[in-house]
Amino acid sequence: MPSEKILLLGVNHKTxxxxxxxxxxxxxxxxxxxxxxxxxxxxxEYYLLSTCNRVELLLVTEAESNVEAAIxxxxxxxxxxxxxxxxxxxxxxxxxxVHHLFMVAAxxxxxxxxxxxxxxxxKEAYRYAAHFGCTGPLLNKLLHKSFSVAKRVRxxxxxxxxxxxxxxxxxxxxxxxxxxxxxxxxxxxxAGEMAELAAEHLxxxxxxxxxxxxxxxxxxxxxxxxxxxKAVAMEELVAQLEHVxxxxxxxxxxxxxxxxxxxxxxxRARMNRPLxxxxxxxxxxxxxxxxxxDNVYLYDIDDLSSVVEVNKSERDKEAVKATRIVDEETLKxxxxxxxxxxxxxxxxxxxxxxxxxxxxxxxxxxxxPDVTDADRENLSRMVTAITAKILHDPLMxxxxxxxxxxxxxxxxxxxxxxxFGLQKGDNEKPS
Amino acid sequence: MEEINxxxxxxxxxxxxxxxxxxxxxxxxxxxxxxxxxxxxxxxSGVLQTLHIASRFILAGHTPIxxxxxxxxxxxxxxxxxxxxxxxxxxxxxxxxxVSIFISCLLLISSxxxxxFSPLLPxxxxxxxxxxxxxxxxxxxxxxxxxxxxxxxxxxxxxxKSKKFxxxxxxxxxxxxxxxxxxxxxxxxxxxLTLGIVTGSVWARQAWGTYWHWDPKETWSLITWFxxxxxxxxxxxxxxxxxxxxxxxxxxxxxxxxxxxxVTYLLGGVHSYAK
Numbered sequence: 001m002p003s004e005k006i007l008l009l010g011v012n013h014k015t016x017x018x019x020x021x022x023x024x025x026x027x028x029x030x031x032x033x034x035x036x037x038x039x040x041x042x043x044x045e046y047y048l049l050s051t052c053n054r055v056e057l058l059l060v061t062e063a064e065s066n067v068e069a070a071i072x073x074x075x076x077x078x079x080x081x082x083x084x085x086x087x088x089x090x091x092x093x094x095x096x097x098v099h100h101l102f103m104v105a106a107x108x109x110x111x112x113x114x115x116x117x118x119x120x121x122x123k124e125a126y127r128y129a130a131h132f133g134c135t136g137p138l139l140n141k142l143l144h145k146s147f148s149v150a151k152r153v154r155x156x157x158x159x160x161x162x163x164x165x166x167x168x169x170x171x172x173x174x175x176x177x178x179x180x181x182x183x184x185x186x187x188x189x190x191a192g193e194m195a196e197l198a199a200e201h202l203x204x205x206x207x208x209x210x211x212x213x214x215x216x217x218x219x220x221x222x223x224x225x226x227x228x229x230k231a232v233a234m235e236e237l238v239a240q241l242e243h244v245x246x247x248x249x250x251x252x253x254x255x256x257x258x259x260x261x262x263x264x265x266x267x268r269a270r271m272n273r274p275l276x277x278x279x280x281x282x283x284x285x286x287x288x289x290x291x292x293x294d295n296v297y298l299y300d301i302d303d304l305s306s307v308v309e310v311n312k313s314e315r316d317k318e319a320v321k322a323t324r325i326v327d328e329e330t331l332k333x334x335x336x337x338x339x340x341x342x343x344x345x346x347x348x349x350x351x352x353x354x355x356x357x358x359x360x361x362x363x364x365x366x367x368x369p370d371v372t373d374a375d376r377e378n379l380s381r382m383v384t385a386i387t388a389k390i391l392h393d394p395l396m397x398x399x400x401x402x403x404x405x406x407x408x409x410x411x412x413x414x415x416x417x418x419x420f421g422l423q424k425g426d427n428e429k430p431s
Numbered sequence: 432m433e434e435i436n437x438x439x440x441x442x443x444x445x446x447x448x449x450x451x452x453x454x455x456x457x458x459x460x461x462x463x464x465x466x467x468x469x470x471x472x473x474x475x476s477g478v479l480q481t482l483h484i485a486s487r488f489i490l491a492g493h494t495p496i497x498x499x500x501x502x503x504x505x506x507x508x509x510x511x512x513x514x515x516x517x518x519x520x521x522x523x524x525x526x527x528x529x530v531s532i533f534i535s536c537l538l539l540i541s542s543x544x545x546x547x548f549s550p551l552l553p554x555x556x557x558x559x560x561x562x563x564x565x566x567x568x569x570x571x572x573x574x575x576x577x578x579x580x581x582x583x584x585x586x587x588x589x590x591x592k593s594k595k596f597x598x599x600x601x602x603x604x605x606x607x608x609x610x611x612x613x614x615x616x617x618x619x620x621x622x623x624l625t626l627g628i629v630t631g632s633v634w635a636r637q638a639w640g641t642y643w644h645w646d647p648k649e650t651w652s653l654i655t656w657f658x659x660x661x662x663x664x665x666x667x668x669x670x671x672x673x674x675x676x677x678x679x680x681x682x683x684x685x686x687x688x689x690x691x692x693x694v695t696y697l698l699g700g701v702h703s704y705a706k
Binding site for chain 2: 270271297
């Protein structure tokens with residue numbers, strides 16, 4: 001068995017309500033938490049992913065170490081009572097951990113399945129971890145593998161291109177109206193989950209900036225931070241319409257908050273540049289008559305759902321295909337991981353040498369019929385001794401403790417395996 | 432030479448139809464390979480049209496733009512090259528289908544009218560003929576692209592507004608792309624149209640001694656010019672874009688069509704084509 005284990009733990013939008021996630025979302029960037037993790041005993045390699053919807057730690061620890069308690073404390077930082085933690089947290093080991101990571105990278109675990117943004121976030125998180133020297137050979141391999149799995153899923157399935165959800169429909173419509181979304185600005189009115197989702201999807205498609213307007217400004221500021229945008233007060237709504245192009249509204253208001261006349265006057269100031277309103281609030285926030293204005297397009301939740309409905313079965317089919325790819329890649333990685341261990345390598349090395357020696361010995365002896373049994377014995381003892389002496393240094397190299405405190409046995413195993421051509425059980429080269 | 436000219440015209444007609452058919456197949460199937468082929472065929476058609484006009488120039492001894500047939504052939508030629516030059520800079524999804532059908536229609540109309548050569552009045556024997564007529568026709572080429580774009584815009588806008596997505600929705604480009612196309616084609620077309628009117632009046636001064644003498648065609652050109660002027664002015668000052676710009680492009684085009692045919696048949700004047 002490998003001398004180390006892979007451990008993944010974290011919280012995401014499925015297991016944890018947003019109030020708890022808010023408490024642990026690491027808004028201060030990656031430097032600080034990564035530095036703090038350096039002090040936790042027993043971690044060989046680690047990496048941290050933090051997005052709006054999830055915080056996940058991926059760790060490589062010694063097989064018999066017990067870091068879980070320390071990590072949970074680190075993650076929740078005492079802000080959540082300790083006995084409540086397990087209900088929010090998922091903790092996965094080895095194969096399950098790898099599988100989960102691949103699912104996340106392939107965007108199958110996302111709120112909007114198939115959205116492309118997560119891969120970028122993963123890469124960014126990895127860049128930080130690698131920059132601070134937190135990753136080692138195993139995590140490097142694992143994360144690079146997750147990138148290629150994501151790529152494979154993207155190219156081999158239509159998960160990224162088929163209509164995935166309402167927010168996907170919103171993006172499709174926005175593209176039909178604006179063509180290029182890069183210089184377009186989004187305004188979120190109200191801070192509902194659905195609106196957040198749609199905005200996330202638009203950002204994933206390259207929208208320029210996000211502004212959040214909310215009745216409670218503090219929530220607006222929080223959400224704006226997620227998108228690196230700015231927050232404005234609800235009173236500025238009409239004034240903001242001059243600067244934004246796509247408006248996603250999801251307030252809990254019972255009245256209509258934006259009337260036709262207000263938008264009409266804004267259109268003059270906008271020089272008739274198109275406005276795309278998405279009203280996902282129930283009851284509706286926006287005057288349905290907005291759609292009558294030239295260059296104004298209004299879609300409410302029912303309009304969007306009717307666009308999406310058609311594509312749902314298609315999407316499910318693609319998700320099944322994508323999951324199969326992830327399963328397959330997990331299995332491949334597991335095989336590689338198990339092959340990494342020192343003991344099997346020693347075993348394989350010895351077997352290979354013994355095999356060669358025995359073969360050559362038999363061949364030579366077959367050509368010398370008049371050798372006595374005693375001589376045979378001597379010859380065989382000699383070649384065994386030669387093998388042992390040749391193998392002595394490679395084996396010592398494999399078994400030796402590294403001096404810098406950091407274990408690099410994976411690297412050694414890889415080296416020895418490559419040097420002696422021991423690639424059994426895995427037909428792909430370790431990168 | 433006459434046979435060559437005849438053969439060239441027949442092949443232009445045939446090849447342009449094939450191009451339009453290929454573009455239609457692409458429109459239905461969305462197979463990119465077919466689009467590539469369609470483009471190549473249209474390019475060949477453009478080259479053949481040029482050769483055809485050249486051969487007619489040699490036969491007639493002057494720029495072949497004095498009969499109904501010649502003018503429309505010239506119009507088709509200008510539209511083809513305006514589109515090809517335009518495409519060289521950027522693509523608008525499935526625009527080629529509309530344009531190639533439009534060009535086919537023009538060629539079909541030209542094939543129905545008399546192909547006789549008409550002698551040119553001595554007063555019109557001038558270097559200004561190719562300049563004035565050429566520039567005006569190139570303007571028509573660009574403006575008819577704007578017309579095609581305007582039609583597509585209205586179709587697409589209707590689907591987006593009514594929220595019923597039919598056959599065209601996924602095949603059509605974004606509204607923004609169509610609006611920009613409208614803007615570019617109108618701007619280019621307007622510049623050429625202005626040049627056409629200016630060169631025409633310079634030539635009129637040489638031939639008849641006055642810059643402007645309210646010939647019906649001149650009047651209608653001026654009306655067309657004003658339609659486009661209003662649209663461009665409004666776009667840059669108060670932002671007439673989108674649906675209104677598309678409607679204006681279609682109104683302007685209707686005015687062009689009247690200038691080209693209506694004037695000749697209904698009003699007469701020095702610009703009338705020989706019949």
